[in-house]
Amino acid sequence: MLINKNISLKHFNTFGLDYKAECMVRVRTKKEAVALFKGEISFKKPLLILGGGSNILFTGDFKGTILLPDFKGIRIEKKEGRSVIVSAGAGIVWDKLVEWTTERGLGGLENLSLIPGKVGAVPVQNIGAYGAEVKDTIIKVRAISVIDGSVRFFNNKECGFGYRTSIFKGSEKGRYLVTRVWFRLSGEPVLNLNYGSLNEEVAKLGGATLKNLRKAVIHIRQNKLPDPEVTGNAGSFYKNPVVSPQLADILKKRFPQIPCYDDPSGGIKLAAGWMIEHCGWKGRRLGKAGVHENQALVLINTGEASGKEILDLSEKIRASVMEKFGVELDREVVVI
Numbered sequence: 001m002l003i004n005k006n007i008s009l010k011h012f013n014t015f016g017l018d019y020k021a022e023c024m025v026r027v028r029t030k031k032e033a034v035a036l037f038k039g040e041i042s043f044k045k046p047l048l049i050l051g052g053g054s055n056i057l058f059t060g061d062f063k064g065t066i067l068l069p070d071f072k073g074i075r076i077e078k079k080e081g082r083s084v085i086v087s088a089g090a091g092i093v094w095d096k097l098v099e100w101t102t103e104r105g106l107g108g109l110e111n112l113s114l115i116p117g118k119v120g121a122v123p124v125q126n127i128g129a130y131g132a133e134v135k136d137t138i139i140k141v142r143a144i145s146v147i148d149g150s151v152r153f154f155n156n157k158e159c160g161f162g163y164r165t166s167i168f169k170g171s172e173k174g175r176y177l178v179t180r181v182w183f184r185l186s187g188e189p190v191l192n193l194n195y196g197s198l199n200e201e202v203a204k205l206g207g208a209t210l211k212n213l214r215k216a217v218i219h220i221r222q223n224k225l226p227d228p229e230v231t232g233n234a235g236s237f238y239k240n241p242v243v244s245p246q247l248a249d250i251l252k253k254r255f256p257q258i259p260c261y262d263d264p265s266g267g268i269k270l271a272a273g274w275m276i277e278h279c280g281w282k283g284r285r286l287g288k289a290g291v292h293e294n295q296a297l298v299l300i301n302t303g304e305a306s307g308k309e310i311l312d313l314s315e316k317i318r319a320s321v322m323e324k325f326g327v328e329l330d331r332e333v334v335v336i
């Protein structure tokens with residue numbers, strides 16, 4: 001186990017904010033994690049588990065311990081007919097796993113190509129993009145209780161997945177460290193080309209194959225979303241809000257162009273990016289914080305912005321969406 005004191009967080013959060021953590025622990029094995037949580041090794045509290053730092057906004061130094069899960073290994077566990085079960089350690093970079101599976105002709109994760117972050121954060125967030133959500137492939141998650149070091153498996157149902165959420169972000173928040181995730185993939189993939197221009201993009205690349213679909217998703221992402229290595233950001237800052245059909249009808253009368261999608265809950269999902277753009281925020285700067293010029297749902301650090309500046313900008317955006325549309329935006333990003 002590697003323990004460091006007074007560490008800069010700059011390379012541990014995709015906003016690139018240069019705050020410090022009092023203590024940082026890198027955990028590589030289940031045994032180390034169990035020892036830590038059973039109290040055999042003492043650490044400064046509070047504890048914050050950090051994956052790739054791609055969904056977090058620090059607003060100051062962290063006066064506790066940051067735990068970096070570094071569990072490695074991608075394995076084919078078994079084959080069941082057309083299904084192939086693959087497991088991956090929480091410390092694997094998500095896109096490395098997607099690359100690994102698509103190269104082997106295993107389908108299920110390709111629409112989620114290039115999403116920043118690590119495998120351990122994927123069930124916590126139930127990541128999604130281009131018509132797919134990771135919950136449709138996860139069969140189980142192994143996690144260790146932060147409270148007593150006990151090891152527990154959660155099957156898909158027990159994970160309590162929802163739109164960009166799970167039990168690990170809800171009722172069990174902060175109580176478990178995810179160490180490994182099992183995915184059910186398909187050796188004979190049926191491609192999901194329903195989102196926007198995916199079909200055309202894939203055709204341009206020579207046809208609908210798994211590898212072309214991955215390439216198309218990467219291409220769309222690179223055109224729309226800023227690369228966190230170049231411009232600090234954490235992907236979508238807010239979730240797309242779900243409103244009542246009544247409110248959606250009122251909004252459609254006032255704003256005929258507003259994108260609306262049926263949500264499985266019976267409500268109507270609205271595009272937060274569209275509303276933010278129509279409040280005039282797209283491409284705007286407030287000090288060193290800004291709104292991305294190609295996707296208004298993404299807030300950026302244009303240079304040496306502070307976490308507070310980004311948070312202030314986000315609150316102003318939230319207020320103007322409330323004023324113009326009467327819709328409350330919830331953050332997808334976790335503010336610390």
Ligand code: EPU
Nearest residue numbers: 129130131235236238239240259271273274277295296297
């Ligand atoms: N739109 C605008 N202006 C904008 C942004 C979007 O008018 O500035 C409109 C688009 O034209 C489209 C609609 O809003 O009609 C939806 O936009 P888009 O397809 O780009 O997706 P999104 O709803 O803004 C979601 C996810 C993204 C994911 C994309 C693609 C959330 C919170 N975000 O964004 O996920 O990549 O769909 O599937 O659900 C993330 O979670 O960090 C993330 C990047």
